[in-house]
Amino acid sequence: MRKGNKELIREINRTLVLNLIKNHAPISRIDLAGLSGLSAASITGITAKLIDCGLIFEKEEGDSRGGRKPILLALNPHGSFMVGLKLTEQYAIGALTDLQATVIANHRSRLKNRSIEAAIDTMVGVVKTLSDQGGMESEELLGVGLGLAGIVHGAQGILRHSPILGWRDVPLKNMLQDRVGAPVYVDNDVNTLTLTELWFGAGQGVDNFLTVTIGRGVGLGIVINGQLYQGAYGGAGEFGHTVIDPEGPPCACGKQGCLETYTSDPALMLMVSDAITRGEMEEGVETVADLLTRADEGDVAARKIYAKAGEMLGIGIANLITLFSPQLIIISGEGVRAGDWIFEPMRASIARHVMPGLAEDTKIRIDVWDDDAWARGAASLVLKKLFESPMHREMIEFSA
Ligand SMILES: [Zn+2]
Known part of the structure; x- marks a missing residue:
């Protein structure tokens, strides 16, 4: 149901003040009035409400410009x-x-x-x-x-x-x-x-960037002009299901040759069982962690599997750069643990497949993965x- 106009305006002002505090803290009530264009009385009322809810708190006293020192407000990290x-x-x-x-x-x-x-x-x-x-x-x-x-x-x-x-x-x-x-x-x-990247991570202050995740699947988050882009129906960014080989392996989505059939944990494990069947790899690789250990130990077949996954990921990312020309691509997800076994072939593949003149300006950053992310x-x-x-x-x- 639509809210009454008065209530909506009150809520808009409250959000405005909260955002100003988030972006400019610690900040005084006088400066909040100046930045928001709201009256001192409105600011007093709104900040009292926000303190009441535990969202902000009176942090410290600021420098005095003659007279009483102003009290500075900040987000209350422990209030909610x-x-x-x-x-x-x-x-x-x-x-x-x-x-x-x-x-x-x-x-x-x-x-x-x-x-x-x-x-x-x-x-x-x-x-x-x-x-x-x-x-x-x-x-x-x-x-x-x-x-x-x-x-x-x-x-x-x-x-x-x-x-x-x-x-x-x-x-x-x-x-x-x-x-x-x-x-x-x-x-x-x-x-x-x-x-999280946009607000607290490598995407802070970057208006146009992409987050690519690898691991169980392959995902994509798109930030355009500082806003998360989700498409008209919320499905934007199904990067893992873009087709890079119409003759490729079957995919869980029902199609064939999606990027995910080359660059996801299940795809890696399928390549492992193929390599074992062909006698190119010794048995005993049960998980991607085992595969990584093998690659680290010098197993040629294990390194070849990562190289294939990296090459296909590189084709996909080259297409993303050609489409979006982003400032930054952040690569994240559990799959980054494979490190250079996957990222060296990926970089070579990007260089080979991206439209000339586009790749130079896009920075690629590999996240350090943590399990809480x-x-x-x-x-x-x-x-x-x-x-x-x-x-x-x-x-x-x-x-x-
Ligand atoms: Zn698919």
Whole structure:
């Protein structure tokens, strides 16, 4: 339902002030009035409300310009908490974070089976455990962000299709919200990771960048003019399912020769079993971690497998550079642990396939992977809601 105009304007002013504090802290009330164009009385009222909610606090006294020293305001990192969840085929992985997306506690729980109900139960359990670990009251939980692979309609909170989980049209937001008693926001996991890069990571201050993830699948987050781009239907960035060889291996999405059939953990393991069958590789490689050990030990077949994956990834990234001409491409995800076995052939392949004149300006940065990153990314969904203009939010909800 549309809100009354007065209430909407109040909310817009509140968001404006909150954003000014986030970007300029520590900042005085006088400077907030100057920057926002709001009256001193409005600023006093709004900041009192924000202090009340625990979102900001009076941090310190500033320099006096003659007369009394002004009190400076800043975001209160410990005033509110959020939970980020990442759902995989096997686990619900959660992190409790503060307003700066700093992880306070983490917990993971194995799914009993592949049903939607089991996943919801497990996620509710993880939220409960994290709240207990953080010792927080339920009203201090600002919200829960959930990231998962697949096509997600963020505004409606519906998972449209997840090839990995084998689910279609699941109203995850409503199902989870009913159980955790706090607002729930859902998005594609790579989008949530990209938001964290934009706000707290290598994407800070970069207006046009891409995040490519490798690991279980291959994902893409797109930032254009400082905004996450999600396409008209929320499905933008299914980079792993762009076809690079129409004659290639079958893919979980039902097509053939998608990038993911060369550059994902299952694809690597398929190449391993082929190499073992052909007698090119000794048995005993059960996981990608084993494959990496073999490559490090000098196993030629293992290095060849990574080289193939890197070459195909490079073709895909060359196409991205040709399409987007981004300032920066961040490569992230569990797969970065393979290091130069995959990234050297990738760089060579990019150089070979990108349109001449385009590659020189794009910087490529390989993230150091940490296991909290997915869940911390999902928590930033809650932050996004907190800081984005209510006008923008209303328009999205209205059109959804
Ligand atoms: Zn596919």
